[in-house]
Amino acid sequence: MNSNTPSRGKRSIIVSVTLLCVAIAVVVISLNTGTIRLSPVAVLQTLFGNGSSDDQIVLFDYRLPRILVTVLAGAGLGIAGAALQGITRNPLADPGILGLHAGAAFGLMVFVSLSFTLDSSVALLIPLFAFAGSVAAALIIMLLSYDRHNGVSPIKLILVGIAVAAGFHALTLYLSLRLDEDTYSFAARWLAGSVWGRDWVHVQALLPWVVLCISYIWSRSKTLDAFNLGDAAATSIGTPVRSQRVILLLCAVALSAVSVSMAGGIGFIGLAAPHLARRLVGPMHRHLIPAAGLIGMVILVSADTIGRTIFQPNAIPAGVVVAAIGAPYFLYLLVRSK
Amino acid sequence: MFLSVIAVLLLSMFVAISLGAKGLTLETVWTAIFQYNPALTPHQIIHELRLPRVLAAVMIGAAFAVAGALMQGITRNPLADTGILGINAGATFVVALSFAFWPGLPYGWIMFLSFVGAVLGTLLIFLLGMAAPGGLSSIRLTVAGAVVAAMLSSLSTGVAIYFDLSQDLAFWYAGGFGGIEWRHLKLILPVLLVTLVLIMPLAQRVSLMSLGEEVAINLGINLRWTRFLALAAVVVLAGVSVSAVGSIGFVGLVIPHISRKLVGVDYRLIIPMSSLLGAILLVLADLGSRIVNPPEELAVGIMVAFVGVPFFLYLARKERRAL
Numbered sequence: 001m002n003s004n005t006p007s008r009g010k011r012s013i014i015v016s017v018t019l020l021c022v023a024i025a026v027v028v029i030s031l032n033t034g035t036i037r038l039s040p041v042a043v044l045q046t047l048f049g050n051g052s053s054d055d056q057i058v059l060f061d062y063r064l065p066r067i068l069v070t071v072l073a074g075a076g077l078g079i080a081g082a083a084l085q086g087i088t089r090n091p092l093a094d095p096g097i098l099g100l101h102a103g104a105a106f107g108l109m110v111f112v113s114l115s116f117t118l119d120s121s122v123a124l125l126i127p128l129f130a131f132a133g134s135v136a137a138a139l140i141i142m143l144l145s146y147d148r149h150n151g152v153s154p155i156k157l158i159l160v161g162i163a164v165a166a167g168f169h170a171l172t173l174y175l176s177l178r179l180d181e182d183t184y185s186f187a188a189r190w191l192a193g194s195v196w197g198r199d200w201v202h203v204q205a206l207l208p209w210v211v212l213c214i215s216y217i218w219s220r221s222k223t224l225d226a227f228n229l230g231d232a233a234a235t236s237i238g239t240p241v242r243s244q245r246v247i248l249l250l251c252a253v254a255l256s257a258v259s260v261s262m263a264g265g266i267g268f269i270g271l272a273a274p275h276l277a278r279r280l281v282g283p284m285h286r287h288l289i290p291a292a293g294l295i296g297m298v299i300l301v302s303a304d305t306i307g308r309t310i311f312q313p314n315a316i317p318a319g320v321v322v323a324a325i326g327a328p329y330f331l332y333l334l335v336r337s338k
Numbered sequence: 339m340f341l342s343v344i345a346v347l348l349l350s351m352f353v354a355i356s357l358g359a360k361g362l363t364l365e366t367v368w369t370a371i372f373q374y375n376p377a378l379t380p381h382q383i384i385h386e387l388r389l390p391r392v393l394a395a396v397m398i399g400a401a402f403a404v405a406g407a408l409m410q411g412i413t414r415n416p417l418a419d420t421g422i423l424g425i426n427a428g429a430t431f432v433v434a435l436s437f438a439f440w441p442g443l444p445y446g447w448i449m450f451l452s453f454v455g456a457v458l459g460t461l462l463i464f465l466l467g468m469a470a471p472g473g474l475s476s477i478r479l480t481v482a483g484a485v486v487a488a489m490l491s492s493l494s495t496g497v498a499i500y501f502d503l504s505q506d507l508a509f510w511y512a513g514g515f516g517g518i519e520w521r522h523l524k525l526i527l528p529v530l531l532v533t534l535v536l537i538m539p540l541a542q543r544v545s546l547m548s549l550g551e552e553v554a555i556n557l558g559i560n561l562r563w564t565r566f567l568a569l570a571a572v573v574v575l576a577g578v579s580v581s582a583v584g585s586i587g588f589v590g591l592v593i594p595h596i597s598r599k600l601v602g603v604d605y606r607l608i609i610p611m612s613s614l615l616g617a618i619l620l621v622l623a624d625l626g627s628r629i630v631n632p633p634e635e636l637a638v639g640i641m642v643a644f645v646g647v648p649f650f651l652y653l654a655r656k657e658r659r660a661l
Contacts, residue, residue, distance in 0.1 A: 144651060159654040162417065163647050166588060170643030173512050177637065181505050188504035192495045267488060311500065320496035327489030334481055335470040 012287035015280045019294035023071075026298055030067055030305040031059065068203045069262050070301045070318070072210045074269060076259035078296020081270030082277065082289055083217045083252040086224035087245055088157060094270035095256035098161050099137035101265035102168035104257070105191050107133020109175040112187050126190070127202065130261035133168075138253040140164055142246075193264035193319025206262050213255040214293065220248060221285035228283070266319040268326040269296045275333065299326070339600065343614045350618050351396065354625040355388045390523050391515045395620040397530045398583055401575040403616025404534060406590025407597065407608055408568045411544040415480055419590035420576035422483035423569070426585040427490035428459020429577070433510055434494040438501040445517050448510075449581045456577035460569070462486055512637030513584030515624050526582055530575060534613060537571045538606075544568060545605040586639045588646035589616050595653055619645070 031043045046055045081094050095101065111129040145160040147153060176184055217224075223244050226234040234241050256270065277291035303321040310316075356367045369375075370384040402420065409418040420426065432455025436443055443451075466482045498504040543564045547554045554561060576590070593616045594608060601607040623641040630636050 144655060156654060159417070160651060163650040163654060166643055166650075167647035170640045170647070173508065173637065174640050176508060177505075177512060179505070184505040184508070185499065185502055188495065188508075189499055192492075192499060267492075314500045314502070316496050316500060320492050320499070323489050323492030324496065327485050327492070330485050331466055331482060334478065334485070335466055 008282055008284065008287065012281040012284075012291065016287075016290050016294065019291060019298065023294055023298050023301070026301045026305070027067055027071065030070075030301050031063055033305055033309050065200050065203050066304075067301065069206060070304045071297050072203070072206045073259040073263035073266075074297040074300030075214070075293040076206075076210045076255045076296070077263075077266060077269040077300070078273035078277075078292040078294075079214050079217060079289055080252045080256035080259065081296070082274035082285070082292040083224065083248060083255075084270070085274050086227055086285060087248055087252065089227060089230075090158065094267065095252075095260065096165070096265075096267045096270070098157070098253060098256075099141050099165040099168060100134040100253065100256050100260055101267065102165040102172070103134035103137025104130040104260045104265055105133070105172045106137070106168045106175075107131070107261075108187055108190060109172045112179065112183050113175050127205070127261040131257055134257040134260055135253070137164060137168055138257065142249065142253075189317055191265050192317035193266035193322070202262055206258055209254060209258045213251045213258075214289075216251050217248065217255070218286075218289050220244065221289060223248065224285040225283075263300065264317065264319060266300065266322055268319075268322050268330075269299055272326045272330055273299065275330070340610070340614070343611065343618075347396070347614055347618050347621070350621045350625075351392050354392045354395070354621050355384060357625060357629055386520075390518050390520050391624060392621055394515050394518045394523060394526065394582065395624045396617040397527055398579040398586075399589060399616035399618070399620030400534065400613035401530045401579045401616075402586060402589040402620070403593035403597075403612040404537070404609055405572045405576040405579075407594035407605070407612040408537070408540075408544060408572050409590065410594050411548045411605055411608075412565050412568045413480055414548055414550070416595070417591070418480060419587070420572060420580075421487060421585075421587055421590075422480055423572060423576070424459030424463050424483055424486040424490060425456040425573065425576045426580055426587070427487040427494070428455040428457070428462075429453070429580045430507070430511055430585060431455055431490045431494045431497075432458070434497040434503070434507050437503050437506055437510075438497055446522065449522065452581035453577050456580055457573055459486060459490055460573045460577075464569075509637075511585050511639070513586045513639035514627070514635060514637055515583055516635060518582065522582065526578055529578055533571055533574045537568070538609065540564065540567055540571070541605040541609050544609075545603070548603070548605065584637075584639065586620070586642055588642050588650070589619055592646045592650055593619060595650075 028043060032039060042055055043059065046052075046059045077095065084094065084098070107129040108126060110133070111126055141157065141161050141164045144164070145153065145156040147156065176187065179187065223239055226237060226239040227241070227245070229237075231241050260266070273296040274288065274292045276295050277288050281287040281291045299322060300318060303318040303325070307316040307318050307321045352367065355371075356363075366380045367384060370378075370381040371389070374385055375381050376385075406419045409420060409422065410416055413422075429452035433448060433452045436448060436451045463479070463482050463486050466486070467479060470478055494507065495504075498507045543554075543559050546557055546559055547561070547564060551561060554564075579586075593612050596615055597608045597611040601611050619642065620638070623638050623645065627636040627638050627641045630641075
C-alpha cells in the first residue's frame with residue numbers, strides 16, 4: 001500500500017492536470033461556438049477587457065454565465081455521484097436513485113402549474129422550486145429509510161429511493177398532463193437538462209454551495225475509503241460510521257440538488273463520471289473525487305455545446321446528449337469487464 | 339385462498355362494469371352480459387365500452403404481474419420488473435419515432451409498432467449479454483437493462499423535444515384503457531392467454547432458479563434455456579400489454595411481493611396468484627381512473643403508482659432483510 005501510494009499520487013496529479021487542460025479547452029471552444037461565432041482570440045481579448053461592446057455583451061451577458069453554470073453543475077454532479085457510490089457501496093448509485101431528479105421535476109411542475117407566465121422575471125424562481133422539490137424528496141427518503149438500530153442502511157436507502165422516485169414521477173405526470181402544450185414542452189425541455197437563460201444570479205447562487213460541499217466531501221476522503229471496507233471494519237478502525245454517513249449523505253444531496261436545480265435532471269453524469277475516474281486514478285477517494293468532478297465538468301460542457309450548436313433550431317437538452325453518448329460507452333464497459 | 343381471491347376478482351369486475359360515468363343497475367349489467375340486446379343504450383355502453391375495458395384490465399394486469407414474477411425469479415433480484423428489460427423504453431422510443439414521422443397513425447398501428455419497439459429493446463439487451471464473456475449473468479442482465487432503458491427513454495425525450503410532441507408522448511406513456519375495442523381484444527387476449535398457460539410448466543424450474551444458480555445446476559436444470567424461455571415469455575406478456583395500454587409500472591414490481599407473502603416461495607403458486615392479484619389491481623385502478631373525476635379520466639399508470647408506492651414503502655420499511 002505504502003509503496004503504491006506515491007506513484008498513484010503522481011499518476012492522479014498527471015491525470016488531473018490533463019483533465020483540467022481538457023476542461024479549459026472545452027470551455028474555450030464552448031465560449032466561441034453559438035449562433036454568433038467569436039474567434040478564440042476575440043474571446044480572450046474580451047475576457048481581458050479589450051473586446052468590442054458587442055462581443056462583451058454576447059460573452060458576459062449570455063455565454064459566460066451559462067457556461068459557468070454548466071461547469072459548476074457538471075463538477076457537482078460528478079462529485080455527488082462519487083460520494084453517493086462511496087456511501088452506499090453500490091456502483092450503480094447516482095443522484096437519480098435518491099429521488100433528487102424526481103423531486104426536482106415535481107418542484108418544477110408545481111411551479112409551472114401555479115404560474116402561467118414564464119418571463120425572465122420568474123426564471124430565478126424555477127431553480128428555487130426545483131431545489132425545494134429535490135430536497136423534499138431526499139428528506140422523505142432519508143426519513144423513511146432511517147432505522148433506530150442501524151442508522152441509514154444503504155440497501156434500504158436504495159429500495160425506498162426507487163419507490164419515492166416512482167411516487168414523485170406519478171405526481172409529476174398527473175400535473176403535467178393538465179398543462180397546455182407550450183408550457184409542457186418548456187417543462188419537458190427543462191427536465192431533460194437544458195441550461196438555457198442562466199444569469200449571473202444563478203452563478204452566484206450556485207457557487208458557494210458547490211465550493212462548500214465539494215471541499216467538505218474531499219476532506220472526508222479517508223472516511224469514504226473506510227466505508228468501502230464495510231460497516232464493521234470501518235467502525236473497528238475508528239470511523240464513526242453512522243454519523244459520518246448521515247453528514248456525507250446530506251452533503252451529497254445538497255450538492256446534487258443545487259446542480260440539478262440549475263441544470264435540470266441530467267442522469268448518467270453522476271453514474272458514469274465516478275466510474276471513468278476510478279479507471280483513471282484508482283479507488284482512493286482523495287484522487288477519485290477531483291477526477292470525477294473534472295470529468296463531469298467536461299461531459300456536461302461538451303454535451304451542452306453539442307446540443308445547442310448541432311441541433312438547430314430545436315436545441316437538444318444536454319441531458320439527452322449525455323445519455324445518448326454515455327450509455328453506449330457504459331454498456332461497452334459492462335460487456336468488456338468480467 | 340385461491341377461491342377467495344377469484345371471488346374478489348369476479349366481484350371487482352362486476353363492480354367495475356356497473357360503476358362509471360353513467361350509473362347502471364346490477365340487473366341491467368347482468369342482462370347486458372348474458373342476454374345482450376343491441377337496441378338498448380345501457381346494453382351498448384356495457385357491451386361496447388365497459389366490458390372490453392374490464393376484460394383488457396384483467397388480462398393485462400395478469401400479464402404484467404406474471405412477467406414481473408418471472409423476472410424476479412430468474413434474476414433473483416426482488417427489484418426486477420419488466421422495465422429492466424428495456425421493454426417499456428423500447429416501446430416508448432418507437433412510438434416517439436412514429437409520432438414524429440407518421441403523425442396520425444391509427445391506434446392499431448401504434449400498438450403494433452410499440453410491440454416491435456419492446457422486442458427490439460429487449461433484443462438489444464440480449465445481444466449485449468451474448469457479447470459479454472460468460473453470457474447473461476443475472477447481475478449483468480439487470481445492469482445492462484437499466485442502462486439500455488435509460489438510453490432509450492432519453493432518446494425518446496430527445497425525439498419528442500425536437501419534434502415538439504412531448505405531451506402526446508406523455509399521454510401515451512401514462513397509460514389508459516380508453517382506446518381498447520373488441521377488435522384489439524381479439525388479437526391481445528388469445529396471445530396473452532396462450533402465453534400464460536404455456537409458462538405454467540416453467541414455474542417449477544423458475545422456483546429452483548430462484549434458490550440460486552448452483553442449486554439449479556446441481557438439480558440438472560439447463561439455466562440458459564430456462565432463462566431464455568422465461569425472458570421470451572416476459573417479452574410477449576409485457577410487450578403486448580405495454581403496446582396496448584402504455585407503460586404501467588409497479589404492477590410487475592409490487593404484485594409478486596404480495597403473492598410471495600400469501601403463498602410462499604413456490605413459483606407454481608406465485609405465478610397463478612400473481613396473475614389473479616394483478617388482474618384485481620388493474621381492474622380497480624381502471625375503475626378508479628374513470629370515477630375519480632368524470633368525465634375526465636386519470637391515467638391508469640398514475641392510479642397504480644398512487645396505490646403501489648405506499649404499499650411498497652411499507653414493505654421496504656417492514657422487512658428486516660433486503661426484501
